[in-house]
Amino acid sequence: MASSRIPPTALTLKQQQPLQLEPSRGVSCRGLGIQHNHPELPPRNMAPYVFFTTAPQTLFRKFIQRQNILGLYRNILRTIRHVPDRMDRKYLRDWARNEFKRNQNATDQNAIRMMIIQAQNHLEELQRSLALAGN
Structure with a gap:
């Protein structure tokens, strides 16, 4: 053989x-x-x-982090769809898009982690507000 x-x-x-x-x-x-x-x-x-001079583990971590951030962005947009007022929906959607777009080139890992935590807190707050409103 x-x-x-x-x-x-x-x-x-x-x-x-x-x-x-x-x-x-x-x-x-x-x-x-x-x-x-x-x-x-x-x-x-x-x-x-x-x-490439970057270790494969670092590339994998960045890939996973990017997937988590994109999932968080999608969850925020899905939650915003449940806002009853059209103008509030548009304002929140534009706000979310602008925040993610403004920070898309961030490279400092500590700052990125902090922004992820802030976005998760905003999402939870929005979900709680919608639950209290009955939507």
Whole structure:
């Protein structure tokens, strides 16, 4: 049974031009031409590669955090739909959209956590107000 794995000695690395450093995205290796010499595979250029300097766990945490924030935003908009007065509904919907849009580029994790807690408190307060109003 033939193995479909490529042996590590079948890959060669040729440098075509110097590496370009991009501080926000890690190292860009557009200048590297990676070619293989495995007999079963056709030769091809596998560049460009971009290596990220961020750990996979950090990327996963940010992904989960983003999903939680989007879920919170959707819950706020769903709750606002139950507000009886049309003008109040429009005001609250515009307020929520503007707050999330204004803070969408925030990078400080402590500030983001605080904004999430504030948004959850606003949502709970709105839900309590609607429950007291009988809606």
